Amino acid sequence: MINSVEKADVLIEALPYMQKFAGKTIVIKYGGNAMINDELKRNVIKDIILMQCVGMRPVVVHGGGPEITEMLRQMGKKSEFVSGLRVTDAETVSVAEMVLVGKTNTAIVNLLNQHGARAVGLNGKDADLIVAAKHLAKVFENGQTREVDIGYVGDVTKINSNILRVLLDNNYIPVIAPIGVGLKGETYNINADYVAGEIAAAMGAEKLLLITDVEGIYRDYQDKSTFISTLSVYEAEQMIREKQIDGGMIPKVEACLRALAGGAAKTHIIDGRVPHSLLIEVFTDKGIGTEVVRPMRRD
Amino acid sequence: MINSVEKADVLIEALPYMQKFAGKTIVIKYGGNAMINDELKRNVIKDIILMQCVGMRPVVVHGGGPEITEMLRQMGKKSEFVSGLRVTDAETVSVAEMVLVGKTNTAIVNLLNQHGARAVGLNGKDADLIVAAKHLAKVFENGQTREVDIGYVGDVTKINSNILRVLLDNNYIPVIAPIGVGLKGETYNINADYVAGEIAAAMGAEKLLLITDVEGIYRDYQDKSTFISTLSVYEAEQMIREKQIDGGMIPKVEACLRALAGGAAKTHIIDGRVPHSLLIEVFTDKGIGTEVVRPMRRD
Amino acid sequence: MINSVEKADVLIEALPYMQKFAGKTIVIKYGGNAMINDELKRNVIKDIILMQCVGMRPVVVHGGGPEITEMLRQMGKKSEFVSGLRVTDAETVSVAEMVLVGKTNTAIVNLLNQHGARAVGLNGKDADLIVAAKHLAKVFENGQTREVDIGYVGDVTKINSNILRVLLDNNYIPVIAPIGVGLKGETYNINADYVAGEIAAAMGAEKLLLITDVEGIYRDYQDKSTFISTLSVYEAEQMIREKQIDGGMIPKVEACLRALAGGAAKTHIIDGRVPHSLLIEVFTDKGIGTEVVRPMRRD
Amino acid sequence: MINSVEKADVLIEALPYMQKFAGKTIVIKYGGNAMINDELKRNVIKDIILMQCVGMRPVVVHGGGPEITEMLRQMGKKSEFVSGLRVTDAETVSVAEMVLVGKTNTAIVNLLNQHGARAVGLNGKDADLIVAAKHLAKVFENGQTREVDIGYVGDVTKINSNILRVLLDNNYIPVIAPIGVGLKGETYNINADYVAGEIAAAMGAEKLLLITDVEGIYRDYQDKSTFISTLSVYEAEQMIREKQIDGGMIPKVEACLRALAGGAAKTHIIDGRVPHSLLIEVFTDKGIGTEVVRPMRRD
Amino acid sequence: MINSVEKADVLIEALPYMQKFAGKTIVIKYGGNAMINDELKRNVIKDIILMQCVGMRPVVVHGGGPEITEMLRQMGKKSEFVSGLRVTDAETVSVAEMVLVGKTNTAIVNLLNQHGARAVGLNGKDADLIVAAKHLAKVFENGQTREVDIGYVGDVTKINSNILRVLLDNNYIPVIAPIGVGLKGETYNINADYVAGEIAAAMGAEKLLLITDVEGIYRDYQDKSTFISTLSVYEAEQMIREKQIDGGMIPKVEACLRALAGGAAKTHIIDGRVPHSLLIEVFTDKGIGTEVVRPMRRD
């Protein structure tokens, strides 16, 4: 049992971090178990609100996960695959949008507000926040790489961040669903990691925090002793090239690289299964997970 | 064919209305055929953008319509009825929210932005915009009135309009889905007419414009000669009491009464089947449809 | 007879132009028949107010015309000429100032305000808006060019535009009489076309609109088929050099060139005898009259 | 010869007045000899600029004087009189406007700017500053009082002071010609004393300073020992009623009464023939001329 | 040893208090052991900075203590007493001012800034912050009460709080030495508790926190079981009247009463010997010490 004086000590220990990050934008990619487990969910929500209370400007980007699959199943919609890639046809992207915007996003906004925040849900169509173009998947078959049209999967081509600044300046927390809009108004489903990376770049964020379901990055996943606390952008690029980083982690590391290239200060891949991993990363010296950083900058 | 000079004359004819309504808030309830027919839809979208261009502050509230029913059908969800009233259970309200927020709302926002506006979608959970409580339906059975719990159907209890002002002040057009949030975070489906009426009241709107699929109100629907151009609040209350206004029109007239009681200046029930009925109402002397007004105020 | 729906169509047709020019400064040189004919006068006045209503920032510069001559006549003042140029002595410039500022300017301001605008009259002495120096006329006689002092005729040397910004930011329409002030406080009469060009340059105007009494510029005035819709600055300079542009049109074309060199985006010489020629130019695709533009810029 | 130390002493003596009047509006009615004599003119101009330099907000209202008469003479216009009152027909008021706005006003503005101020000329038509209605003169003839229409002579019915505040907030000195505008746009000539009184009332001025060509008010003009330094509003009203105040002084005293009734703090009738009488009144204990004040307020 | 997760829990526990007090003014009377013991001193400093970091607006008022006595001793100045009261002659008040402003105040400001704050020292002379008048001590002798002049000891007569608002709005922490200034510029030493109470009243503070060297208030000091957690203003007034509150505590309780009467929301007498007692009071449910409150308000 922690007594009052010890509690005060803990608050005081967090003081230098409050002083350091006051007024800075923090982009949080929210996903994985932390979006499913009720206890973890409440933790993340409170962590975000606390960040705002001590003067940071949090921006939340969330993914979708199993809810889209479940809805497709309920609607009797079967997924097609081309060379192992799910094809996102018009109906599928419409369901994805409906679930991400009308269910996942409203639930996060609601939870934040129930805990005293003033959150506002957004998707890429709001004020043209996320402009996107069709992503052409590369398939390697019969010794050749060719591009495959897998439908309404998009790449971010532009972030119109003004609406974010208006909301942050008025003390609202923006919560963003990863739906993009094409130049002709078409809807695109976009990987939320990439959206978070682009938002962090466009906002010149102080931090990009990607919540995952692993401890971070290992040189060799089999060997827990090879855990990497800090990864320079050069090492990260090399590990991707040499396929030392596996499938699910690639978009996360690429999002970090994109954010850093666009002007974000630091990026972190953190373990959402640890309670309050956001706060631990932001408010303690320990850090948690793997940070990807530009070399020469250790602040 | 209208020539250039005639076109200029038309613009000049609209000038007094531009001068009169500059800086005023106009709440538009968007629904009916004007949301389905592609031609009418584009008209309404352009009408709204034009209002903003000439200095008005439009706020759009939309309903849902057949899309919710269709989605429930696709999901194999059967509707229960109690004494003729559809019961909105937890799953149904979730589908309604998903469709209204993630499909209908995003489509309207998208269409506005494709035509050059900067629209932002909202629902009642965003910044707690629409706080609601359970609506208790009154059922008359066996000579007695009793209240029936028909689930997650809500009445507006509070509008937190600050987010609307922030968006309007920054030249965004707010587009609102009629989803309310309860004090414990529960989701409520609310009749969009009532939401529009409450928003108009909370904003002290200059006008509430309810787009319908009829010409307006008649004393006797059989007799087209009994069309009512202007209805005072007293007459309107009387007609409701005396059941001269039928089912579908009741929420519209009540929304007008609520808006007027809360401070809105004028309210109009207009025919969405007439192309550009919004502009005709706002920018010409003719008017269109039925206006419900406080007596003593003819401006 | 144009019906309501057609009227709405006309308004909607103007929408893209409203969107394009919102917030932009439009300098209008007001003169010629449009200042004399009552019908045309009312048209111009309403056109200007409509521009402001839809978010543009109009600035009006007017000329003088026959009222000065009439006043000189009434006062029994005879005009002297040197080599065909009217000499503007101290008394003449004083009469010009009196008529331009105290009669022409107040009448335009009054007319604008009677139609619902909030206009404010200015001349070059107000806040030292138009600083000027003596213009030395060049006379070609006996095979030689020499400079002739024709009195208080001025060239603009500096525009102090701050007062214009203050008025525009507060939604006033500035109306400017073409009187300049010398460094020692002396009064100069300046060609209103040049003043308009300099004001457009100093304000970085989106458009300079010069209202004239002709259709525009012809390569050959005799041959109506040689009408020029668009003239590049290079062509315009060449036509002046080669004397293809005649007397009265020279100051207009030079005003356009000056405005473009100083940063104005586009310039137009339009026919004030066509009703609402201002609106037709600004709000329709047709355009009207001759535009003088920088090459490479066709927006 | 005053040495440097004595000069500093004089500045220091003015300090309490600077502290007292900083940020306060001072309305100055400029007229009489001080507008004709070059030396006195320069003095008044510098006095006004100095007031602004030390933080006051001066507003200048000027009259017309002999220039209008001279212009009418030059134009061969004869004045008609009805029972001793000059009839101001349409032509006469047009000449008055032209001279007041285009000659007297521009000259004062110019002089202020030549001495380093940023002055802006206004008349009642600018932003509808001075709204007026026809003044009906009362004529006593054959034992009866009747109202006579003497043409375009006006009474102030409303001051739209917003343009004054905009200019003062941006450090411009407004200089106002006493031309009023009727509801239908007609031009009225108004006594400048009354205009100054109304402006002082509308602005809640700290002081109204009326520059005249006499020392102030005497109980008995023959007896210089009866000079009145301070007159209460009650005494002033009584003196007017009992005709102890003669013709030319009546509008001045009535302007004071009007200013005080409307909220101005103090009013002064001062002798413009004394060099720098404005400064002496404002910056020294001596005061000068006659002040008209509300009783109970001696600050 | 507290682990990271527990630390995060502690931060989250503080969240509701951060939300509740954001933007609120907190006046802290700093004194006693917490000003002498180095460890406690650092704690208080950090507690204050943390309050500011989470959005509160702390204002610090400090007392003097033993440093004044020591300085008087060093200077060989002997204190006179009249009926047991120390007489504060001109020299003594000058020493008090010098020590409070030039030593105690600068040391606190310095310590705050060394820990990352931006503090600014003030005393009652700065911008006439604390206007005071001579306090007349009441002495009871020979069965009679008489007033005794004990020199430059003052009562607060007015707080000019504008300088506090300017500093707080610009994120500076004001640190105030309890020196008052009389209407003729004379210096007064004032009890810091009273100054804090008056500042809290003038600022409409959310909390007044008085740091003392005791646990709080007891009904009976001998009996630790009679500790009072919450005291209503009526009880407090009664206890003073009935002399149940002893000497040193009287000014503290009176400061609370003064603050509450002037509009402060809550007041607390807390034990400065407990480390971080400020934070414990503000950020935990436990509370600490004795609160004096208006009845009816338990928030």
Place this chain on the structure above:
Amino acid sequence: MINSVEKADVLIEALPYMQKFAGKTIVIKYGGNAMINDELKRNVIKDIILMQCVGMRPVVVHGGGPEITEMLRQMGKKSEFVSGLRVTDAETVSVAEMVLVGKTNTAIVNLLNQHGARAVGLNGKDADLIVAAKHLAKVFENGQTREVDIGYVGDVTKINSNILRVLLDNNYIPVIAPIGVGLKGETYNINADYVAGEIAAAMGAEKLLLITDVEGIYRDYQDKSTFISTLSVYEAEQMIREKQIDGGMIPKVEACLRALAGGAAKTHIIDGRVPHSLLIEVFTDKGIGTEVVRPMRRD
């Protein structure tokens, strides 16, 4: 005896200087006789307030003088000297701080406020205004120069001027005691001339005015005819190098050079024994004392 008209003339003579210096920052080093003699003191105080009244932004830096010595004497503190330099040990610097901040500074602030200003006292610790580092004195002994640690005497290393701008923007007059703060929070006594020079540089002051007890600088002090009115920075540097400027004057001239190098426009060494020498310098053509200026700039 100067009459009213002459007084007005003097005010008018000051007008061009008011116009020239409006909005400009003037740094005044206040010291010498002008701080001791009651008459001179009042003069300086009023001069400063008058500067503010006419729109300048005065910043006052004061020295200490005999009060520190007197206090050290009273406390029985003996001064040590190393090679003729007074050693400022921890106790001495503490006394200096106490006297400068708690006595000299409060007295000047009080005097300004008693005359109607709103002054605020500052020292280098407030908002870290003056960051300093230990000054190493250079001693020439036995044919060698060596550095000697003479304790807490500091050199300015940084000015954090934001607090000055906040106060000036809110119409407070900052009064600064020359105490600096080291990176570890240590206290430094700094020559007030240098502090004034650095403040003038950091603020880009229009003028640095150093009040001394001499007429200014002479080429040869014996020969009054060699008085220097204007000294270029090159001449000043040469005179210091060639030891033509003696001890007490060196810091003043160096402060001027520092201010000019940092962006101040002009610097003046003026005679504080002449009443109102500040005003005479600022408001008359005569000037007074010696100005040190950059060549090429004679404005």
